Each structure stands twice: as C-alpha cells, then as structure tokens.
Amino acid sequence: MQPYFNEQQIVQIYHVSKRFKHNCQALEDITLxxxxxxxxxxxxxxxAGKTTxxxxxxxxxxxxxxxxxxxxxxxxxxxxxxxxxxxxxxGVVFQDFRLLKDRTVFKNIDxxxxxxxxxxxxxxxxxxxILSMVGLEKKIDSYPLELSGGEQQRIAIAxxxxxxxxxxxxxxxxxxxxxxxxxxxxxxxxxxxxxxATLIIATHNRSMISRMGKKVVSLDxxxxxxxxxx
Amino acid sequence: xxxxxxxxxxxxDGLCNLKxxxxxxxxxxxxxxxSMLNLGLFLLxxxxxxxxxxxxMEEVKVLGYLKEGICESRIENLSGELAKMAHVEKVxxxxxxxxxxxxxxxxxxxxxxxxxxxxxxxPASFELVMDDTSGIDxxxxxxxxxxxxxxFDDVQSGREWVHRLYAFFLLIKIVGFLVGxxxxxxxxxxxxxxxxxxxxxxxxxxxxxxxxxxxxxFISVPFLMEGIINGFLGGAISxxxxxxxxxxxxxxxxxxxxxxIGMLRLSFVPYSAFFLLIVLGMGIGGLGSLFSLKx
Numbered sequence: 390m391q392p393y394f395n396e397q398q399i400v401q402i403y404h405v406s407k408r409f410k411h412n413c414q415a416l417e418d419i420t421l422x423x424x425x426x427x428x429x430x431x432x433x434x435x436x437a438g439k440t441t442x443x444x445x446x447x448x449x450x451x452x453x454x455x456x457x458x459x460x461x462x463x464x465x466x467x468x469x470x471x472x473x474x475x476x477x478x479x480g481v482v483f484q485d486f487r488l489l490k491d492r493t494v495f496k497n498i499d500x501x502x503x504x505x506x507x508x509x510x511x512x513x514x515x516x517x518x519i520l521s522m523v524g525l526e527k528k529i530d531s532y533p534l535e536l537s538g539g540e541q542q543r544i545a546i547a548x549x550x551x552x553x554x555x556x557x558x559x560x561x562x563x564x565x566x567x568x569x570x571x572x573x574x575x576x577x578x579x580x581x582x583x584x585x586a587t588l589i590i591a592t593h594n595r596s597m598i599s600r601m602g603k604k605v606v607s608l609d610x611x612x613x614x615x616x617x618x619x
Numbered sequence: 620x621x622x623x624x625x626x627x628x629x630x631x632d633g634l635c636n637l638k639x640x641x642x643x644x645x646x647x648x649x650x651x652x653x654s655m656l657n658l659g660l661f662l663l664x665x666x667x668x669x670x671x672x673x674x675x676m677e678e679v680k681v682l683g684y685l686k687e688g689i690c691e692s693r694i695e696n697l698s699g700e701l702a703k704m705a706h707v708e709k710v711x712x713x714x715x716x717x718x719x720x721x722x723x724x725x726x727x728x729x730x731x732x733x734x735x736x737x738x739x740x741x742p743a744s745f746e747l748v749m750d751d752t753s754g755i756d757x758x759x760x761x762x763x764x765x766x767x768x769x770x771f772d773d774v775q776s777g778r779e780w781v782h783r784l785y786a787f788f789l790l791i792k793i794v795g796f797l798v799g800x801x802x803x804x805x806x807x808x809x810x811x812x813x814x815x816x817x818x819x820x821x822x823x824x825x826x827x828x829x830x831x832x833x834x835x836x837f838i839s840v841p842f843l844m845e846g847i848i849n850g851f852l853g854g855a856i857s858x859x860x861x862x863x864x865x866x867x868x869x870x871x872x873x874x875x876x877x878x879x880i881g882m883l884r885l886s887f888v889p890y891s892a893f894f895l896l897i898v899l900g901m902g903i904g905g906l907g908s909l910f911s912l913k914x
Contacts, residue, residue: 449830470835477832487827504832548831 396461399425399556399587400446405455407441407611415441416611419455423589425555428582430598431591433608439591440484442608443558446589447479448472460556477504480549482559486541488533494520494544495529501548519547522577524570538565546574550581557581559590563597575601632841644849647806647813651853651903652860654802655896659861661795662888662895672788681747681758683765684773689743697770701745704764706757709748715739742772755785803903810849810907814842818911843908850904854897861896862887 400423407416416438423429431439444450445457448464457464460478467475488497495516502512520526523543533541542565549557557578563571575597582588592598598605607615683701685694694712702710713721718741723730747761762776818825828838869885 447830473829473832473834473837476830479832481830483830487830489824489827491824500828500833501831504837 397424398422398458399427399460400589401456401458402442402445403456405445405452405457407438407445407450408453414611416445416452416608419608419613421606421613423587425587426582426585428578428588428601428603429590430601430603430605431589431608432593432595432598432605433614434593436610437608438611439593439608440560441611443481443560443589443591446556446558447476447481473504477552478554478556480552480554480557482542482545482549482557482562484560484564486533486545488541488544488548490533493530493532494525494536497533497544498548498551501551505552515551519551520544523547524573539567539570542566543570543574546577550577550586553581553584553586555586557586557588559588561592561594562590563592563594571597632844643813643816644845647810647904647907648849648853648856650806650809651850651900652856654799654806654903655854655857655900656860657802658799658899659857659888659892659896660864661799662892663861663865664791665795666886666888668791672784681749681761681765682775683745683747683768683771684742684775685744685770686772687742689770693770694743697745697768701747701765704747704761706750707747707761708750709746711746711748713744713746715741715743718742718744755782806853806903807907807910810846810904811911813849814846814908814911817842817845839912842912843905846904846906846908847901848904850901851897852900853904854900857896857900858893 400421402419402421405416405419406414408414419438419442431442433439441450445452445464446459448467451464459475462475464475489500492500498516498519499512502515507515517526517529520529523546525540525543525547528536528540533544536544542562546559546562549559559578562578563574566574571594578588578590605615606613689697698710698712701707716739719733719739722741723733726732745765747765749758749761758776762774765771765774825838865885865887872885
C-alpha cells in the first residue's frame with residue numbers, strides 16, 4: 390500500500406524495518422504516526438531501537454524496508470544532495486551531543502544560525518537569548534571540553550532549538566542532568582511545544598515520563614509494544 | 620546575499636583553517652611560492668634577454684655582393700627593387716670604397732697591411748635588414764631572390780647564426796614551460812593532498828555540520844578559501860623572493876659584463892606580472908582544493 394501524505398501528520402512511519410550488518414535486527418515492522426504539535430516520548434530498555442528510530446527520522450540511517458514521511462517528504466526519495474533542506478527543519482539533540490570541540494559555545498550555536506544566513510547582530514542576539522534560556526550565557530566563550538556533561542547537553546539542546554524548527558528530536562536529552570536541570574529543560578521543551586513545535590524524545594527515564602504526562606510509545610527488541618497510532 | 624555572506628564567513632573560516640594547518644599548510648604555501656618563483660624567474664629572464672635577442676636579430680642581414688662593373692643607374696634600380704621585397708625593412712648600398720674603409724676600421728692598428736695593395740679588391744654590396752616579423756623563411760627567401768639575380772656574385776644570409784638564435788629562443792621557451800608545468804602540477808597535487816588531510820582530520824566536524832543541515836557549499840567553501848588564501852600567500856612570497864634575487868643579481872653582476880653582452884641594466888618584472896603571479900597562485904590553490912573536494 391502506497392502511503393499518502395496527511396498534512397496533520399508531521400511524521401508518518403509505515404512498516405519500517407532496519408537491519409544492520411551481521412544480521413542485527415534493530416527495528417521490525419514499525420508503523421507510527423505523529424501529529425503536528427505532539428509531544429511524544431519513545432521509551433524502552435537499552436537496545437530497544439529508540440536511537441535507531443530517531444536516526445531514521447533525520448536520515449542518519451536509511452531503513453532496510455518500509456516508508457517514512459517527515460514534514461511531507463518521503464525520505465526514501467530524498468536525495469543525499471537535498472538532505473540539508475530537511476535537516477534544517479529538524480532540530481536534533483544527539484545522545485553524544487556532537488559539539489564542535491575546537492569552537493566556543495557561541496560558535497557552536499552561531500554556525501547553525503549561519504546556515505540561515507542571519508546577519509551577525511541577529512545571530513549574536515539569538516545565540517545569547519538561547520544560551521540564557523538553557524542557563525549557559527556565562528559560558529559563551531568556553532570550549533565544550535571545559536564544560537561538564539550536563540552543560541554540554543544543554544548546548545546541544547540550545548543548538549537544536551535555536552532556529553525554531555517545526556520538529557525536534559532528542560535522544561536522552563536529560564541523561565546527564567540532575568532533577569532540577571531536568572525539570573528546567575523539560576519546561577523549555579514544553580514552552581517550545583506550546584509555540585507549535587512537535588517533539589519526539591527518546592528516553593528510558595520512566596519517572597520523568599510519568600511526571601510529564603505526555604504520549605508514550607514503547608519499543609522492545611526493535612518492536613513497537615505500545616502506543617502505536619494506527 | 621546568503622551566498623555572499625557564506626563566502627565572507629568562509630573567508631574567515633579559511634583563515635582559521637590556515638592557522639590550524641600546521642606543517643602541511645606551510646608546505647603547500649611554499650610549494651606554490653616555489654612554482655610561482657620559477658615562473659617569475661622565467662619572466663625576469665625573458666624581460667631582460669628578449670630586447671638583447673632582438674638587438675642581435677637586427678644584426679642579422681642578407682648581404683649581396685655585386686659583380687664588377689654594374690652601372691650606377693642599375694644600382695639605383697636594384698635598391699628600389701630590393702626595398703620592395705617582403706619583410707625587408709632597410710636596404711643599404713655599400714660601395715667598394717666604403718667596404719674598404721670598413722675593413723680598415725676592422726683591422727685597426729693592422730691597417731698598414733693594406734698599404735701595399737693598389738686596387739681595391741673588395742666588391743660593392745647591398746645590405747638587407749629584415750623587419751621584426753621576419754623569420755628564417757623570410758631571410759632564406761630574400762637570399763634566394765638575390766642569388767637569382769645576375770648582378771650578384773655571392774649572397775650571405777647568416778642562416779646558421781639565425782638558426783642557432785631561434786633554437787636558443789625555443790629552448791628557453793620549452794624549458795620554461797616544462798619546468799613551470801611540472802611545478803604547477805606538483806603544487807595542485809600537494810594542495811589537494813593538504814586539503815584531503817584536513818578533511819580526514821575534521822571528518823567528525825564535517826559529519827556534525829551535515830547532520831545539522833549544512834549543505835555541500837557551506838562545508839566546502841571554507842576549504843576552497845583555504846586553498847585560495849594559500850595560493851595568495853605563495854604568490855606574495857614568490858614576489859618577495861623574486862625581488863630579493865633581482866636585487867642581489869643587480870648588485871653582484873659586473874656592469875662591464877652586462878655592457879659586454881649589450882645589456883645596460885637589469886629590469887624587474889612589470890606590475891602586470893605581480894598580478895599574474897598572485898592570481899595564478901590563487902588559481903593553483905583553488906584548483907588543488909577543488910580536486911580534493913571532488914566537485
């Protein structure tokens with residue numbers, strides 16, 4: 390069956406499987422739809438396929454079978470040379486942060502703003518605003534390796550949300566934070582969500598999920614065990 | 620506007636890359652400088668030698684020795700006919716007495732040797748000076764036409780001398796182009812490897828950029844800029860070295876030696892050559908980067 394694009398659904402995943410080399414089955418027959426403005430947690434034990442599912446959504450990996458539509462684009466048909474257009478609309482918080490280690494905190498945020506061609510003054514203002522939002526305005530001239538894991542995580546979050554993308558994917562965004570910081574970050578995510586952005590957050594932090602009271606999709610061994618929207 | 624901004628940012632990034640370039644960056648700058656210095660030396664040589672060669676070329680004449688007893692009216696007619704020949708710039712008649720005077724001048728202090736000779740044994744002659752555009756063919760053609768005329772007893776065209784001069788010209792050109800070509804190729808190769816090494820070193824950073832939405836242009840332009848800046852620096856260094864060499868040569872070369880070969884002073888390359896060396900250096904740097912980025 391050919392999937393059709395539904396404007397209300399920002400992410401549509403149809404019968405997606407992902408098999409890595411050496412026959413390692415990461416995901417199997419996942420079907421999932423996420424509506425615009427949703428705030429969804431993907432949960433499950435380590436190795437359940439949470440990270441792989443997120444990677445498929447911003448095309449760091451391609452599915453072995455099945456179809457994925459993100460922001461109206463069928464990812465199977467998006468050519469490598471056009472991927473940047475999709476990625477500029479998807480803010481990603483990586484589990485390993487993926488910061489530019491030889492650039493200051495400001496430069497890490499600034500280079501993403503540069504992709505949009507903002508003039509220097511606007512970039513400076515936006516970078517300062519977003520770093521204040523995550524409580525790192527005093528570390529603007531520090532280098533990532535001079536900061537703690539939690540601080541690096543907050544830069545990664547700032548980088549993902551600074552351009553107000555309609556879709557934000559976050560892989561364990563509070564993994565290195567204490568409960569106070571965790572709540573602050575979740576408040577920021579709530580704020581972004583209230584402005585209309587869709588958030589898909591992969592986490593195994595059950596207590597946080599229950600505190601937030603949002604939609605939850607559970608994965609186990611690469612299969613969807615609950616929360617599928619059919 | 621966005622593209623222009625990206626280029627400006629990339630220029631800044633290119634400069635930053637240069638700072639982090641280390642030994643490989645210095646090697647690529649020096650390679651370009653060396654290639655451009657070679658080209659500059661070739662230009663310097665050419666600029667100083669070509670007027671000299673031109674002067675020597677002017678010395679090359681077709682000489683036609685007249686038979687005895689040619690009347691003056693025929694000599695006047697001949698002068699007109701020869702002047703109309705292709706590539707002939709100047710026709711000069713040398714009478715028997717003038718030839719003897721010249722010979723005496725050439726003998727200098729030994730002119731007394733001629734004192735015992737009563738009859739002038741030297742023939743009258745015509746000297747044909749060829750124009751700038753004439754080559755060996757024109758020279759030989761003029762000599763052939765003179766030989767075909769009954770009035771001339773003997774014709775000399777200095778063909779061997781001209782042949783050697785042309786061969787020398789050609790050799791300088793070929794050697795210059797070959798060495799220049801090889802050095803340009805080597806420079807492009809080294810630059811492309813420098814950029815490739817940088818790309819490998821910064822693989823992780825490039826991957827992050829790609830994942831957050833940077834396109835090929837955004838990622839590549841700083842590397843392209845780095846190559847162009849390397850080329851600019853290499854070109855500028857080559858100009859500095861060239862001037863230094865010129866200065867040393869000017870001071871060290873004996874003035875008498877220069878005047879003996881007909882060169883009054885050494886000239887430096889013109890301003891247009893400054894531009895050529897720098898732009899060519901930038902071109903080589905840019906090309907090297909492009910090859911490694913596989914556009």
